[in-house]
Amino acid sequence: MGDAYSLNSQVADMLCELGNIGAGHAATALSELLQMPIAMRVPQVELIQVDEISAILGGAETLVACVFLQVTGDIEGTMFFIQSMESAKALVANIWTAEEGTDELSEIGSSALGEIGNILGANYLSALMDFTQLRMLPSVPLVAVDMAQAILSIAFQSEQAVGRYALVIHTAVHHREQQGDAHFLLFPTPFAQDVLLRALGIEGSI
Amino acid sequence: MIYNVGMGEAKVALGEDALRTLGLGSCVGVTLFDVFAQVAGLAHIMLPSAPLNTEDVFKYADTAIPLLLEQVLREGAYRNRIGAKVVGGAQMFAFSKGLDLVRIGPRNVEAIFTQLEMLRIPVLASDVGGHFGRTIQVKCDTGEVWIRTLKQGEHYI
Structure with missing residues (x-):
């Protein structure tokens, strides 16, 4: 354990920079869409354990709203735009009407959230494509509202995912100070990680 | 005492203890238990089939089900009294035709039922599929499984 799972710092810096570029473009798109400033936190690159991933959202059973995109092309992986129900509703209310209740998005609210996720995901990935010259194509956006762990576990369920750890590039954004963060989580597959590092001209591996 | 079973893990407990696993989405919780011996094991399974020499x-x-069976037998369960309950295997994202990754839930359930049938372990109850996450807790003395969801309430099987 220990050393085997710590990241080479040069690799981590480079991947953080990717998170910066991707989420930066996505945040700009979101800011244009909502006509308001969006703040972005410093990206984090982590090897995260299967059970720890939902901690960033407040625990395994926390109710969250998530847009999921499967990424294919030269770089394969999964991408999530995920946030608390409250912050998802606030986001949707900015472009559509405010939603009643607390536990569920209306059909139109959920499709609005999916579209926001789609725009942000496409911006995120196209910025990475420009930077790396590698193809990354998002699937149609899929929306789910449920327990954080139940949704995020899908990142660990690709047939290629080996072991108990996954690499994640994590960037949080928020549009009002009192609002909780919305998170971009990009999980490149182990194979994609090698491709990515080679394209960035880094020797060695994760 | 309630023991937490993490993703991709399994545990066995006895008597008045309980086993719990949180946030099953397309993962599946499988419990093997013997009520007379008051032994239960719970595995949180993520994928249908293992690559060669997996750790x-x-x-x-x-790989999980034969090993879980071995472990409950070792703790005193009697082979012919062991029953199974299966929970989870949801498809968290509806309308996701064509995305294999998203269909992993039903594939997991199928693989688990095949294993249980091969080992001749009767499935006494199950709650699988749907589009929602589940947290479960197994009582070792009764084999009762408490299921909690955010959208469909709570119930026992």
Whole structure:
């Protein structure tokens, strides 16, 4: 354990920079869409354990709203735009009407959230494509509202995912100070990680 | 005492203890238990079939179930009294035709039922599929499984 799972710092810096570029473009798109400033936190690159991933959202059973995109092309992986129900509703209310209740998005609210996720995901990935010259194509956006762990576990369920750890590039954004963060989580597959590092001209591996 | 079973893990407990696993989405919780011996085991399975020589034996249906059976037998369960309950295997994202990754839930369930049938372990109850996450807790003395969801309430099987 220990050393085997710590990241080479040069690799981590480079991947953080990717998170910066991707989420930066996505945040700009979101800011244009909502006509308001969006703040972005410093990206984090982590090897995260299967059970720890939902901690960033407040625990395994926390109710969250998530847009999921499967990424294919030269770089394969999964991408999530995920946030608390409250912050998802606030986001949707900015472009559509405010939603009643607390536990569920209306059909139109959920499709609005999916579209926001789609725009942000496409911006995120196209910025990475420009930077790396590698193809990354998002699937149609899929929306789910449920327990954080139940949704995020899908990142660990690709047939290629080996072991108990996954690499994640994590960037949080928020549009009002009192609002909780919305998170971009990009999980490149182990194979994609090698491709990515080679394209960035880094020797060695994760 | 309630023991937490993490993703891709399994545990066995006895008597008045309980086993719990949180946030099953397309993962599946499988419990094997013997009410008379008051022994129960719970595995949180993530994928249908293991690659060669895997170390994560409880992550995959085909390696997890025979091993879980071995463990409950070792703790005193009697082979012919062991029953199974199966919970989870949801498809968290509806309308996701064509995305294999998203269909992993039903594939997990299928692989688990195949294993249980091969080992001749009767499935006494199950709550699988749907589009929602589940947290479960197994009582070792009764084999009762408490299921909690955010959208469909709570119930026992």
